[in-house]
Amino acid sequence: MTAEDVTCGGCSLVTRRGFVSQATLAAVAAVLAGCGGGGDGGGSTGPVVTTPPRPPQIPTPLVVTLANFPVLANVGGAARVSSQPLIALARTSAGIVGYSLDCTHAGSPVDIRSNFTLKCPNHGAEFAFDGTWTGGEQRTTSLLRVTVTPNASGTLVTIG
Ligand code: FES
Missing domain, CATH: 1.20.5 (Single alpha-helices involved in coiled-coils or other helix-helix interfaces)
Known part of the structure; x- marks a missing residue:
């Protein structure tokens, strides 16, 4: 007063x-x-998407031979293993994880860069190799995980 x-x-x-x-x-x-800005990974200014992204539709399970993607032999490696639907696998310390490469902001295909970080070319959201949103120019959420089941020998994974 x-x-x-x-x-x-x-x-x-x-x-x-x-x-x-x-x-x-x-x-x-x-x-x-x-405006975003504070404490969200640095420089992210766009609004958070209010409509939750939809998980990718996988009509029939995808079987991936890990030997076809040598970068997945090491923790921190990531590779696109399917174009339709757009799916990536990554090797974490806990094993193989899978996620959609459709950006959680507005659905653009996210690029895997040579250092295994990911960036959306549309508005600049950035993600870690395992699909976790890390910041960049657009605030959003982490990429959507898909179910990944390895076989007993660890040479194949089934997605979906
Ligand atoms: S579609 Fe906007 S950051 Fe990816």
Whole structure:
């Protein structure tokens, strides 16, 4: 409350100037909150998608021979293993994981870069090799995981 505000008994009355000042501060705070920015991985400015992305449709299970993708032999490696649907596999310390390469922001195909980080060419969202969103120019969520089942010998995985 400012010196211009008026107090009447147990309640307070706010002058027009005081009301406009407080409303302006609230509007500025709301705009800044909608800009993203703070603490979300650095530089992400776009709005978060409010419609949850849909998981990829896999009409019949995909069987992938891991030997065909040598980068998957090492933890931190990632490779696109299917174009329709667009699916990648990655080797983590816990084993092979799979995820859709359809960007969770607006559905553009995400690129796997030579260092096994991922970036969406559309608005710049960036992801770790395992599909976890890490920041970039667009705030979004991690890429959607798909079910991956390795065979007993670990030479094949079935997706879906
Ligand atoms: S579609 Fe917008 S960042 Fe990927």
